[in-house]
Structures are given as structure tokens and as C-alpha cells.
Amino acid sequence: MLPQNSKFSYLLLLSGLVIIFSFSYNIYKEFSGSASCNESTNFIDGLGGPIELIDQNESFFSLEDQDTRLSLVYFGYSYCPDICPYDLERNAYVKDIMDEKQLDINLIFITIDPSRDTADRLKDFSEFIHDSMIALTGSKDEIDSLKKEYGVFGRSNKIDNEDQSYLVDHSTFSYLINKDGRVLTFFNRRETPEKMSEKIECFY
Template sequence: MNRSTTRTIAILSTCVLAAVVGLTAWAAFGPKSETQCAGTNVAGGTSTIGGPFELVNEAGVSVTDADVFTKPTILYFGYTFCPDVCPMDSLRNAEALYLLQEQGYDAQAAFITVDPARDTPEVVAQFTELFHPDMIGLTGSEAQVKAASQAYKTYYKLNKETPDDEFYLVDHSTFTYFVMPETGFVDFFKRDDTPEQMAERVGCFIDSAT
């Protein structure tokens, strides 16, 4: 092997190494796709979750999903009389939202009650104000709430011992959803996801959309 051949091999090796390093860096720090942002695969795809709804906001005004999801939104279904899970989840969601806003993201949270009989617009307003000023409270008729719940594949069941029981509890699913304007549902979070993990994934989705 002559000196010229050796030099050519060395140059090619350097180029290949630089390309590998560049691709590795791009994969680690470059723009990410929505697939890379997602924490869990959704059976049937994301298009199977979410959809149009009509509810009532904290001011008592009828609103649609288009009115609500004007910015990236962390969405939760629960009820204000919930003794433990809903307050804890709402606090976690609020902390994730605070982290996102501190990082410069324009996002919000929304709370849809599954107990519209007790959760009037005034009640959900008081509840959401406890956690974050940019958490929207939503209620509605039983039919409206049921339609929204079914759109997001959530479960809830009222546990009334008697028809006039005022202190009943409600069994319900505890997933938190992430919804983007126009796009709709893109991901969901489990109860063991931390505020930091949520903020990281939500920020990833927002970045990938810009």
C-alpha cells in the first residue's frame, strides 16, 4: 500500500467518523418527531381518541372543543368532590403547566367534571382556581358530559346508595390527556408520570409542531 492510498483511506475514515458523530448528535439534540415524543402507543392510533364536544365553561357559557383548545392543553376528567385522586392529579397537572410556562411555552390545562349534578360552573371555577389560573373548568348537562367522556374513552360511574344520596363518590379513569389545537389528542399520561416528565413530553410535541 503506497502513501497515496494510505492517505485516501485515512481521509475516508475521517469523513465516515464525522458523519456518524453528526448523525448521533442530530438524533440526540435535533428536532424530534411526534413519535419520539410519545410516551405510550395508543391502540388503534391517536385518531381513535378525542373529538367534538359542547360543554359549559366557568362563566356559564356554552363552548365547543374548538373554543377550549386554542392552545396546547393538558386535559383531565374528574370531579370536585373527589377525596384524593382528582386533587392530587390536578396538582400534578398544574405543576407540569407551571414548568412549561417557565420554559416559555404558551399552554393551558382543562378540567372536565364527570359529576355535573354537583359541579356547577361556579363550583368548577373554585376548584380550578386552587391549582392554576390557566386551568379551565368545564361542566354541562349529563348528556354533554357523557359525550365528551365517550369521545376520550374515559370511564365513570356514580356510586349512589340511595337516589337522594348527596355524598356519593364517583369511580372514574385517571388518565391525563394532551391535546393540540387543530390536531386534537396526541398523547396521554398515567398517574405515575411526574410533572417533569409531562412537561418534557408536552414541550417535545410543541417543538415538533413548530
């Protein structure tokens, strides 16, 4: 039998090890990039809506008519010099990961610059990003309405009507939505494809 002092020291040491292990595990979870399905998977109230636009093949696109349950949506513009291509390449990789898991998902790009992003322009752009990407355009009013419904910021620095080399400042979130256009979750630019795919899998 251990002496009283030794027993107390042993228990103190054991308690310390438990605390250290618990702290280390929480730090690991924080930085390991693993997603947890214990997180809320409810709709984000007041964000999202139906999508009915024209795709890169000049065909009418309706989100609710799609066979695929979930869609990963990004708002941007094809003339974007760096941010949009980078984010869309990441989303395309997420699409490939989900395909490998046999979990189908739509990869959707919606322009916030409809005056320049015609269907023909988006056809070339979509082929550059991913062969299954759905690229959508519409009237200015239709795009402005969607921007409002999805909380998307977008503002051009166009000087006049002759200026065709303008840039567009815009938000850079990617939205996971269902067929009704309800936003399930969203991702910022720092999210990795692996972490995004793990989170998306929670909704299947």
C-alpha cells in the same frame, strides 16, 4: 507489538466494556425519566373529539376557538377526596413549567359529575387548583358523549336521588390534545411533571 494471546485478551476485555457501557446506558435512560422526541408523535386513532361545554364563569367554551394550540385535559370531579386534587396539582405544575419555557398550554378539567359540579362549584374548585385552570361542565348527555370519545371510565356509587355524598370511580389519565380535540398522547398517574413537560415540548 502485543503477543497473540495478549491481543485476544485485550479485545475480549474491550468488547466486555462496550457491552457493560451499553447496558448501563440503556438502564439509565429507562429510569432517568427523560423523554425522547424520537418517540411517535402521531395522533392516537379513534380517541378524542371536539369540546363544547360551559366553563366556571358560565360562559360557552369551544376548544377550537382557543388561541392556544395544545391543552392538557383531565376528567374527574370536584368532590373527589384525594386522587383528582393530587393529579390536578401535578398538571398545574406542568402548566407552570411550560409557562417558564414560554410554551403556552391550556390546563383543562372536565367534570364527570355534572349534577353536582355546577359552574359556581367549579369556580371555587378551579381557583383552589390553579388560577388559569379552565373547569368545564355540561349536561349528562354531553359529558357521557365526551367520556365515550376519550375512552374515560366513570361510574358513581350513588344509592338514590337523595344521596349527595356519593363517590365516583373513574379512570385517571391526562390527555394532551390539539385544538381539534385529537389526542396526541396521554399520561398515567405515575408520570412526573418534569417528564410530562419534556414530552409535551416535543409537540411544539
